[in-house]
Amino acid sequence: xxxxxxxxxxxxxxxxxxxxxxxxxxxxxxxxxxxxxxxxxxxxxxxxxxxxxxxxxxxxxxxxxxxxxxxxxxxxxxxxxxxxxxxxxxxxxxxxxxxxxxxxxxxxxxxxxxxxxxxxxxxxxxxxxxxxxxxxxxxxxxxxxxxxxxxxxxxxxxxxxxxxxxxxxxxxxxxxxxxxxxxxxxxxxxxxxxxxxxxx
Amino acid sequence: xxxxxxxxxxxxxxxxxxxxxxxxxxxxxxxxxxxxxxxxxxxxxxxxxxxxxxxxxxxxxxxxxxxxxxxxxxxxxxxxxxxxxxxxxxxxxxxxxxxxxxxxxxxxxxxxxxxxxxxxxxxxxxxxxxxxxxxxxxxxxxxxxxxxxxxxxxxxxxxxxxxxxxxxxxxxxxxxxxxxxxxxxxxxxxxxxxxxxxxxxxxxxxxxxxxxxxxxxxxxxxxxxxxxxxxxxxxxxxxxxxxxxxxxxxxxxx
Numbered sequence: 001x002x003x004x005x006x007x008x009x010x011x012x013x014x015x016x017x018x019x020x021x022x023x024x025x026x027x028x029x030x031x032x033x034x035x036x037x038x039x040x041x042x043x044x045x046x047x048x049x050x051x052x053x054x055x056x057x058x059x060x061x062x063x064x065x066x067x068x069x070x071x072x073x074x075x076x077x078x079x080x081x082x083x084x085x086x087x088x089x090x091x092x093x094x095x096x097x098x099x100x101x102x103x104x105x106x107x108x109x110x111x112x113x114x115x116x117x118x119x120x121x122x123x124x125x126x127x128x129x130x131x132x133x134x135x136x137x138x139x140x141x142x143x144x145x146x147x148x149x150x151x152x153x154x155x156x157x158x159x160x161x162x163x164x165x166x167x168x169x170x171x172x173x174x175x176x177x178x179x180x181x182x183x184x185x186x187x188x189x190x191x192x193x194x195x196x197x198x199x200x
Numbered sequence: 201x202x203x204x205x206x207x208x209x210x211x212x213x214x215x216x217x218x219x220x221x222x223x224x225x226x227x228x229x230x231x232x233x234x235x236x237x238x239x240x241x242x243x244x245x246x247x248x249x250x251x252x253x254x255x256x257x258x259x260x261x262x263x264x265x266x267x268x269x270x271x272x273x274x275x276x277x278x279x280x281x282x283x284x285x286x287x288x289x290x291x292x293x294x295x296x297x298x299x300x301x302x303x304x305x306x307x308x309x310x311x312x313x314x315x316x317x318x319x320x321x322x323x324x325x326x327x328x329x330x331x332x333x334x335x336x337x338x339x340x341x342x343x344x345x346x347x348x349x350x351x352x353x354x355x356x357x358x359x360x361x362x363x364x365x366x367x368x369x370x371x372x373x374x375x376x377x378x379x380x381x382x383x384x385x386x387x388x389x390x391x392x393x394x395x396x397x398x399x400x401x402x403x404x405x406x407x408x409x410x411x412x413x414x415x416x417x418x419x420x421x422x423x424x425x426x427x428x429x430x431x432x433x434x435x436x437x438x439x440x441x442x443x444x445x446x447x448x449x450x451x452x453x454x
Binding site: 014015018019042043044047104105106107108109110111112113127130131133134135136137152153154155162180182183184185186187188189 | 203207247269273275276278295297300301320321322324326369399453454
């Protein structure tokens with residue numbers, strides 16, 4: 001099985017690639033022969049979406065073919081149309097915008113619980129409300145709430161009030177997670193294994 | 201429940217690619233392989249690891265990159281690297297090699313523009329500004345060069361300044377409590393937490409699990425410790441179990 005981890009520029013890919021036994025590639029044509037694609041992303045939306053341009057056609061074709069794709073962190077945000085973080089276009093696989101978190105402390109850095117709001121293959125054998133590692137300032141706001149399978153929350157003021165935002169989205173063969181499964185210890189590794197099992 | 205969970209961070213001092221122990225960078229002795237120690241802490245439930253590189257040698261840069269690559273390939277919790285970093289290029293290199301975050305200290309004071317520059321390339325979330333501070337009788341003063349150089353800057357104001365410049369997190373070390381094991385500097389931590397809207401990692405003074413509880417109570421998002429874990433006085437799991445009993449949300453599903 002050939003798993004391609006797409007290198008969109010400034011990113012931290014050695015870990016993802018090692019965990020899924022994939023190859024890191026900055027060559028768009030490598031996507032054509034991939035069985036699965038992981039779209040990671042570190043950096044700002046504008047900078048990375050500019051790099052995304054040369055992969056755009058091939059990624060669209062890959063998704064249309066029905067093969068599984070997983071977007072991680074900014075890679076998940078790039079599945080949407082636009083971002084409040086700056087200019088640039090995402091892939092628009094999902095309708096909706098990427099917005100700034102309305103929380104007391106932004107960036108949201110650390111281990112937060114992911115509440116499972118629907119049954120998704122990524123959650124196989126993972127308990128509800130497990131902790132995953134997050135590092136982000138923006139979140140996805142899908143038009144179709146039906147694609148949301150997991151949410152997390154942050155504190156919006158000094159009161160106990162919290163804000164819930166989508167952190168796992170899924171439709172057909174396209175998955176997106178806002179946290180970093182490759183950095184989320186045992187639980188995160190299990191989630192990546194679940195993704196790989198879609199093709200095994 | 202307040203999110204995210206409070207983080208317990210273990211710090212490792214690195215000299216020429218090896219973990220060292222010593223008192224304030226003196227009497228250094230070899231304490232093992234960084235990857236092995238980091239993995240041991242991961243097993244015990246550490247939420248993050250900070251590597252402070254103190255290598256003073258012209259091969260420094262390649263030694264750090266080598267270490268970062270090895271750690272990144274093996275560790276499955278986030279890690280942060282810092283110590284002696286001078287340029288945005290070095291920071292990008294370290295992140296590309298696999299570090300989740302980079303912290304800078306002296307260079308941010310000498311050249312604050314670097315914070316903005318790095319944030320524009322990497323995004324704020326990957327850049328930590330470390331602040332070493334000590335009470336000088338009228339305010340908490342920022343020190344650079346590993347605590348040797350007083351800057352005259354007010355640490356609380358400086359914390360706000362780096363937030364505005366684009367830092368994603370603050371690693372706040374009290375030189376007054378560092379090494380004492382009498383607990384974190386609660387006043388300093390609280391003053392900074394109240395001033396900024398980015399997460400604050402408290403550092404310096406942890407001697408027992410109660411100290412972690414106290415510093416979380418004043419609003420630190422994370423607490424860093426070194427010797428308490430190195431010398432096996434308490435395990436990370438023991439600290440977390442204590443915090444859980446005191447109703448602090450910590451990650452136990454490791």
